[in-house]
Amino acid sequence: MTASIYLRPEAEQDIEEAAAWYEDQADGLGHEFIDEVLVTLNRLAALPSLYPAIHRNTQRALTHRFPFGIYYRVESEQIVVVAVMHGSRNPSRWKART
Secondary structure, three states: OOOEEEEOHHHHHHHHHHHHHHHHHOOOHHHHHHHHHHHHHHHHHHOHHHOOEEEOOEEEEEOOOOOEEEEEEEEOOEEEEEEEEEOOOOOHHHHOOO
16 A cells, blocks of 8 residues: 655755756756655655664655655654755754654
């Protein structure tokens, strides 16, 4: 069974900002970033336990092509994405959102 995904507004903003940055670097790269995030979200919706817990009940899925982590919690039949962050960012940023 595939769980539904809920992107918190902050996570949506993370994706939009990163996509805009990549698009500024090269035409189409922002769309490629969004495609990679969607592939990762679909994978975790199908197999939410595939990715390790990194802090309490928060798990992290890494994207393949871009150095980003998708931080999420499984709540009942829903996956709540709290942050989508570059790997070099300070982890306290997403912890403040949980």
